[in-house]
Amino acid sequence: MAGNTDGCSRLQSKDGVLAPPADFPFPFPAYDIQKDFMRNLFLSLEEQKLGIFESPTGTGKSLSLICGALTWLRDHNAHHKAALQRKIEEGSAAVDDSGPDWFSAATKRIEEQEEVRKYREELAALQKQEERVRALKERRQVIKRSKIKKIDDDFDELFKDLHQVSEEVRRELSAMGGVEPLSVEESEWLLDDYHSDDEGENKYNKDSEEEEEKGCLKIYFCSRTHSQLSQFVREVQKTVFGEDTRVVSLASRQNLCINEVVSKLHNMSLINDRCLELQKGKKGQATKCESDGSVSKKKKSSAGCPYYKQTAVEGLADQLLLEVQDIEQMVGLGRKTKGCPYYAGRYAVKDAQLVVLPYNTLLHKGTREACRIHLKGNIVIVDEAHNLLETIANIHSVYLSHGQLSGARAQLSQYMLRYSKRLSPKNLLYIKQIHFFINALMKLLTAGTKSIGAMSNSSNNAPSGDSQSSNSRMLTVPVFLAETLTDNLNIFKLIQYIEQSKIAHKLHSFSQKFEGSVKVHQVQKQSSSTSSFLAKMASQKNNKNPKENQQPKTPEAPKTEKADKQEEEEEEEIVMGSPLLQITEFLRALLQASKDGRIIVTVGATPRKSSLKYLLLNPASHFHDIVKECRSVIVAGGTMRPVSEFRNQLFLSAGATPERIHEFSCGHVVPGEQIMPIALNQGPTNVTLDFTYQHRKDPKVLDELGRVLANICNVVPGGLVCFLPSYEYEQYIYNHFTKTGVISKLSAKKKIFREPKKSSQLDSVLNEYAKTVRLSITNTTGITGSLLFSVVGGKMSEGINFSDNLGRCVIMVGLPYPNTHSPELKEKMQYLNKNVSPGPDGRPAGSIFYENLCFKAVNQSIGRAIRHRNDYASILLLDHRYSRPSSVQALPEWISKHMRMCPKFGQAFGLVRKFFADKKPTAT
Numbered sequence: 001m002a003g004n005t006d007g008c009s010r011l012q013s014k015d016g017v018l019a020p021p022a023d024f025p026f027p028f029p030a031y032d033i034q035k036d037f038m039r040n041l042f043l044s045l046e047e048q049k050l051g052i053f054e055s056p057t058g059t060g061k062s063l064s065l066i067c068g069a070l071t072w073l074r075d076h077n078a079h080h081k082a083a084l085q086r087k088i089e090e091g092s093a094a095v096d097d098s099g100p101d102w103f104s105a106a107t108k109r110i111e112e113q114e115e116v117r118k119y120r121e122e123l124a125a126l127q128k129q130e131e132r133v134r135a136l137k138e139r140r141q142v143i144k145r146s147k148i149k150k151i152d153d154d155f156d157e158l159f160k161d162l163h164q165v166s167e168e169v170r171r172e173l174s175a176m177g178g179v180e181p182l183s184v185e186e187s188e189w190l191l192d193d194y195h196s197d198d199e200g201e202n203k204y205n206k207d208s209e210e211e212e213e214k215g216c217l218k219i220y221f222c223s224r225t226h227s228q229l230s231q232f233v234r235e236v237q238k239t240v241f242g243e244d245t246r247v248v249s250l251a252s253r254q255n256l257c258i259n260e261v262v263s264k265l266h267n268m269s270l271i272n273d274r275c276l277e278l279q280k281g282k283k284g285q286a287t288k289c290e291s292d293g294s295v296s297k298k299k300k301s302s303a304g305c306p307y308y309k310q311t312a313v314e315g316l317a318d319q320l321l322l323e324v325q326d327i328e329q330m331v332g333l334g335r336k337t338k339g340c341p342y343y344a345g346r347y348a349v350k351d352a353q354l355v356v357l358p359y360n361t362l363l364h365k366g367t368r369e370a371c372r373i374h375l376k377g378n379i380v381i382v383d384e385a386h387n388l389l390e391t392i393a394n395i396h397s398v399y400l401s402h403g404q405l406s407g408a409r410a411q412l413s414q415y416m417l418r419y420s421k422r423l424s425p426k427n428l429l430y431i432k433q434i435h436f437f438i439n440a441l442m443k444l445l446t447a448g449t450k451s452i453g454a455m456s457n458s459s460n461n462a463p464s465g466d467s468q469s470s471n472s473r474m475l476t477v478p479v480f481l482a483e484t485l486t487d488n489l490n491i492f493k494l495i496q497y498i499e500q501s502k503i504a505h506k507l508h509s510f511s512q513k514f515e516g517s518v519k520v521h522q523v524q525k526q527s528s529s530t531s532s533f534l535a536k537m538a539s540q541k542n543n544k545n546p547k548e549n550q551q552p553k554t555p556e557a558p559k560t561e562k563a564d565k566q567e568e569e570e571e572e573e574i575v576m577g578s579p580l581l582q583i584t585e586f587l588r589a590l591l592q593a594s595k596d597g598r599i600i601v602t603v604g605a606t607p608r609k610s611s612l613k614y615l616l617l618n619p620a621s622h623f624h625d626i627v628k629e630c631r632s633v634i635v636a637g638g639t640m641r642p643v644s645e646f647r648n649q650l651f652l653s654a655g656a657t658p659e660r661i662h663e664f665s666c667g668h669v670v671p672g673e674q675i676m677p678i679a680l681n682q683g684p685t686n687v688t689l690d691f692t693y694q695h696r697k698d699p700k701v702l703d704e705l706g707r708v709l710a711n712i713c714n715v716v717p718g719g720l721v722c723f724l725p726s727y728e729y730e731q732y733i734y735n736h737f738t739k740t741g742v743i744s745k746l747s748a749k750k751k752i753f754r755e756p757k758k759s760s761q762l763d764s765v766l767n768e769y770a771k772t773v774r775l776s777i778t779n780t781t782g783i784t785g786s787l788l789f790s791v792v793g794g795k796m797s798e799g800i801n802f803s804d805n806l807g808r809c810v811i812m813v814g815l816p817y818p819n820t821h822s823p824e825l826k827e828k829m830q831y832l833n834k835n836v837s838p839g840p841d842g843r844p845a846g847s848i849f850y851e852n853l854c855f856k857a858v859n860q861s862i863g864r865a866i867r868h869r870n871d872y873a874s875i876l877l878l879d880h881r882y883s884r885p886s887s888v889q890a891l892p893e894w895i896s897k898h899m900r901m902c903p904k905f906g907q908a909f910g911l912v913r914k915f916f917a918d919k920k921p922t923a924t
Contacts, residue, residue, distance in 0.1 A: 065634075
């Protein structure tokens, strides 16, 4: 049996494999495909496999994951405790060592006693954990609020007195040294003396913490967004497991913070920094809790966050273990108990059985350790994993703008100017090294700025795009360090100093007082977010002009050029926390294996347009620990094709053996007669639908597209969603349709909607779209529903549910291939060609990756419709390239096996018209 050999798995291998039950505790009668899913999941967890599970949207994937995994966990726990008890009894039996080979017998007895001791410790830890939870349930209603409040008030008074005494002492000492005295607040910003570069003590503490982690086996369930996690928890609450399973949700401070002074900052970096500052109980930051859980300001004093009290946090953590709570319920409970939900969740992890958390918390090692997530012997389930490789790459890619570097340098300079006489020599040494490193990066970015600007100005006839005013280079890490003359720096010790001295947070607090927040440009900030690489590539498809590639999400209705420019400027600047934190992440990225990453140096016509980016090429390098330490890892999604990508680039590249990988794919619960997928080659006037880069703006092709849409809108009831390859192309098509009168024709049958530019407007557009569809059922004006123009990789191509009348037809215009001129894509393809084996057909791995990016986006978009068993919809793929066998094979099986190839429009139109005519009696 492959996989780990921790204590638990050793017992399992000796005592036999658990068999899946005949019936799983499903909330309602399960379909056959759901039963197969749960059985395969149960066996994968039992046999310590690495599973790749595909279950189309609408087939109850989340409930199948919950019931399959938690059924196994329940059976495993009972089996494991019984096995431990049996081993203890067997090992405690007397051993006869009176024979001739008494030495071997004595040695064997000592070994068995050591084994028994370990079994006893493990069983005792499990029993202690269960007893603690049992005791919590028994005294659930007993809360000593008055005593807790008195302790907290006494602590505040003591803290205030200590601050007053310490301030007097500092003033006396400063007077003796002839240095201007510092206030209590400002003294918090001063760095403590840094005595040693040795990490031994810190490492010892971490090892000790690892040793203390004993207790029940955990399942870590992660998904892409907080809303998906909350939905998952609500699904758990519907099952029998919601009654006695200890479930804890982890989320960001932005989602869990209940201190209005902090949460009103909105920006995640500022929220994190402010939270850490308040934990120190800094003067002038005191807030008071009201009876309703809100906070109100009071006079300056030496108190911190009113919700960050040990008794309140521990009390809230205990309540989280007693009842399943989603993120919104955790926030409500935190307000009621006046305890911090963020830290309560982290505190409760050690006793939880199911931990629900977002991607980046699990996949980023530093965040994982901060949240006390221990992988060894536990299980990881990743839902919505279709873009997992791209997500890992984005989490560990780091972007640095010239503005961030400039801001960090200014902060360091001001800090040294004010406190140089108070800092120890070692502190000054490291601060100067950081300053030197920042200067070196800025010199690299500004070296070519003047020459590029001069070239741009001298070229009077040049296009106005950024392609004429920027230059990107791809460097390996050693070359980058050599060019910046920083190869002699000890980066490891520099990172260690920044972390242990907490200089980034102290510098941020200092700058907030004297300078204000650092602003960077959102257009340039592309990387260390968790936004998928696929979505970013989709925004660049087929655009040779880099300026098009930098467009933020989809445009709205046409505006004046001045209005567009003003809106761009409004959205461009965002406030962020300490820029030194981002520089620290960049330093940490430089320590990774040289072959696994590249540095992209972009030099613009002005410093504002210059940037650096560390690009991770090998996501498996950051998945290695998860594969190695976990008992089992399951990646699941609605569309996991191509499975070979997960097998080769994720599991095998992370060190897994082929026999440990298990694949499972199921069909859709929707009958074949309720789906009508069509690949269409030509339009009504026999013009070939060719949306390649060379022909996509051909007026004949665009006019033919308009005729196709007009005809389809005449026969499709309810909502129709049309996906286009890029934002720039959506704008171009809309403008063309407006000029040629197509929009007017379409508006006679469908109300037109377009994906909004701002995320804040998304809900209002969707609500209006749904309202129009709902009213169209009884509408006598001729409007039969809504037509929504969306973009592949945009806000509506993932996570939006167009079920029933909201999505009776999904139209894909063209194939959304990424921009082949992207330096990142080129480098990624070259890396795959060198390090990953070619496909079965001999194609290089880079070419397969390029093809997969396109069809992943297609599959996600067309999956917005058909959301449950009784749903029905048609899918139109408008491009002659969809008729290729390779294109059909790249689609989900539940679609490809029903695909209709229509060379002519008449045939396709007849199929669509008959399809909806047959559905009229049962229309919902």
